[in-house]
Amino acid sequence: MFLRYSFSLFNIWHLTIFALFFVYSTVETQSKFIKRDSFLDRTNVPKNILAASPLGGGSHLVPMLEILKILVVRGYNVTLAASGNFTANSESYRSIPQIIIGNETGTSLMNEEFAKKVFLEDVDFNIMSKVFDPELYTKFYNIYKRITEEINVDLFFCDVGMNEACFDLAWQLEKPVVGFASNPIYASIPPSYKSDPVFGCHVNMENETFYERFKCSIIKPLQFMNVFMTIGNLLNEQRVNVGVEPIWDPRSRMKNILFLFDTFFGFEIPIPMLPLHQEIGPVLADTYPDLTPDLESFLNAHPRTMYFALGTNVFTSPQNIAILLKSCLELINQNIIDGVIWATVKTNITELMSFSNVDFPISDILNNNYPHIHIIKFAPQFAILSHENTKLFLSQGGASSSHESIYTATPMLVLPIMGDQFGNAEKLELAGIALKLSRLNLTFDDTILKIKRLLSEESFKNNAKRLSFMAKLNSKRKYRAADLIEIVMNSAKYDSIEDENGNLKTNNNVLLKDWITADTRMGFIRGNYIDVYGTFIILVLTLIGGFGYALLKVVKYLYTYYKARNSNSKSNTE
Known part of the structure; x- marks a missing residue:
């Protein structure tokens, strides 16, 4: 009994000592650190x-x-x-x-x-x-x-x-x-290996032939120089009118x-x-419009949906729209996809209604009477792309649409119409998240083949997930x-x-x-050390030239010497 009591007092004593030591250590530790002050003084900063x-x-x-x-x-x-x-x-x-x-x-x-x-x-x-x-x-x-x-x-x-x-x-x-x-x-000014389809070149010239690289770095700039000079002259005329140098x-x-x-x-x-x-x-x-009840119901009922939208500012020909719609119907019949959401925006529905050169019920589709194609003028795009049943995005390839598709890990079929969309389409294709179509040579078979590839090949899905991770991290940079x-x-x-x-x-x-x-x-010459490297090259060439000249003189002397010697030897022999 006494031993048990003594042991308990011993434990209490040690626990007390440990607690005091911990408190002392904490106080001692705290005294060595201060909190970082993140306050920004914006007083008198222009606003x-x-x-x-x-x-x-x-x-x-x-x-x-x-x-x-x-x-x-x-x-x-x-x-x-x-x-x-x-x-x-x-x-x-x-x-x-x-x-x-x-x-x-x-x-x-x-x-x-x-x-x-x-x-x-x-x-x-x-x-x-x-x-x-x-x-x-x-x-x-x-x-x-x-x-x-x-x-x-x-x-x-x-x-x-x-x-x-x-x-x-x-x-x-x-x-x-x-x-x-x-x-x-x-x-x-981009490096030589980067260009743009607007100038008739590819966004990445890394694997292009010598001819293509020569054309895009020398010939194309010379061709467009007149355009740049004309625009510059017109701008300068306007600058003078408003007092700008x-x-x-x-x-x-x-x-x-x-x-x-x-x-x-x-x-x-x-x-x-x-x-x-x-x-x-x-x-x-940070926030986007949510799905309407009709859209949510459609998406929930169609687990393999393709979303089709060409942005808010561009449009394509009725013939191209007809080819795309026919392709959608064929893919639905083959059970490759089971639904399509189409945001018409700039599409001229009246013109499309009168387009008679089709062999499918275009009127039923445009009047929303076809059960597997849902048409809406303006769509909550990000919400549609975020839905798990949206498997593919048919887009014009604008910057915002591309970023939203990457963020939501949705593979893309891109139909570029103008401007930066051609370059974006190539970048998306190089990144392995998309395939592109031609607005001037759009065909039924090509569209069918590329949609099947995008939905069946795992590389597109994997690349989409990889890029999505990068996009989500980088989206904080605003x-x-x-x-x-x-x-x-x-x-x-x-x-x-x-x-x-x-x-x-x-x-x-x-x-x-x-x-x-x-x-x-420093300027172009000094900034690129052209003067230094130029001088070095001149010195090296001078040294090589001097050494070569001296060597030539020595060889010439030795040749003359041995020739004269051989002549003297012959004379003595005779």
């Missing part, structure tokens, strides 16, 4: 941002607005200048005020006749460049200038598409500017500024990136984009100069000097 996108449309505006939403939460004052009444009609972005600079979005910059030519015929860059209207430069410049005076803009956030006026005004008013694009090729380097107002690209490696062809060029994509919204814009604003606070009216003036050539690589300041 007024003007975002400008003449093209408008979801693909251009949604990624920009997602970044702007973050900045609004952080206390910045944001105004959007874009075509179409976009934010007022949006649940997600209604809080961002918009100044409408055009009646429609996307195709508003070209008339219906020209749109049909671009969408339905074989066009190249020369034809595409005709969509450029130089007078729009003056229109947008004056609108942006008026807005700037009204809201006292501190920073311009410019979508690169047909938006030279935005960049010019920022430089003219000496305000910081940040560029935005879906593809690095629009804002920087003409420029001859089309990228001069895009140098030395921060550019955000809504893309990511895995989808994008990898290239070396400058510190000023930052990939922040895929930029996606916060990084907002951070980068804040860094530019904060730099302007310290590195700008106040004029007589108290307005900050910024030199965009040096504002982000910490991010500008030295070769930019």
Whole structure:
């Protein structure tokens, strides 16, 4: 009994000592650490941002607005200048005020006749460049200038598409500017191995023949030089009209500024990136419209559904639509798929109804009387792609559609219509998540074959899952984009100069000097060490030439010497 009692006291004593030691150690440990202070002092940081996108449309505006939403939460004052009444009609972005600079979005910059030519015929860059209207430069410049005076803009956030006026005004008013694009090729000179189908070349020239590489690096640029010079001259005429100094380097107002690209490696062809060029994509919204009861019911009843949508701004010919619908019916009959959701958007249903050269009940389909094809004007695309029964996405290959398809791991059949869609189709195909169709040579058999491959070959599903993982991680980078814009604003606070009216003036050539690589300041020859390597090559050639000359003299001397010696020997012998 006594021993048991003593043992208990012994244990209590040791437990007490251990507890005291633990408390002491904790206090001692805590005293060696402090909590990191993450507070950002935004006092007196410029706050007024003007975002400008003449093209408008979801693909251009949604990624920009997602970044702007973050900045609004952080206390910045944001105004959007874009075509179409976009934010007022949006649940997600209604809080961002918009100044409408055009009646429609996307195709508003070209008339219906020209749109049909671009969408339905074989066009190249020369034809595409005709969509450029130089007078729009003056229109947008004056609108942006008026807005700037009204809201006292501190920073311009410019979508690169047909938006030279935005960049010019920022430089003219000496305000910081940040560029935005879906593809690095629009804002920087790409390496030789990267091109674009718009120029008649492939996005990746790695495995092309010598002839193709020579054509795309030498011949094509020379062919398009006249187009670039013509556009540049027209722009300079408009610049003079509004008091802006003409420029001859089309990228001069895009140098030395921060550019955000809504893309990511895995989808994008990898290239070396400058510190000023930052990939922040895929930029996606946090919430999307949900399925309607009809769509949810249809999807639940059709476990192998294909979703068909060509975006909000483009369309294809009635003949192509008929081929696609006929292919869908055949695949349903073969039990390859069991349902199709078709978002018609820009499709001319009236024209399609009168299209008589078909051997299937097109009227029943268009009137939603066919049980396995559900037609809707506008569809909640992300919700449809997120549904487990959506197995394939037939798309035009726009940037937003591509990102959403990758995010939801949905393989794609791409029918590119215009612009960057051709390049996106090639990138998706190279990534192993898609196959592409030809809008000018669309056939029933080719469509059937490619849909069967996409649904049966495991590689497409596996690549889709692999890219989905990357997209989900990279989709967080829109916060990084907002951070980068804040860094530019904060730099302007310290590195700008106040004029007589108290307005900050910024030199965009040096504002982000910490991010500008030295070769930019050194010039082409010094920056690429051409002078050093050139001198080295000259020295080596001089040494080789001198050694060769000396060797030649020695050989010549020895030859003469031995020849004379042999002659003397013969004379003595005789």
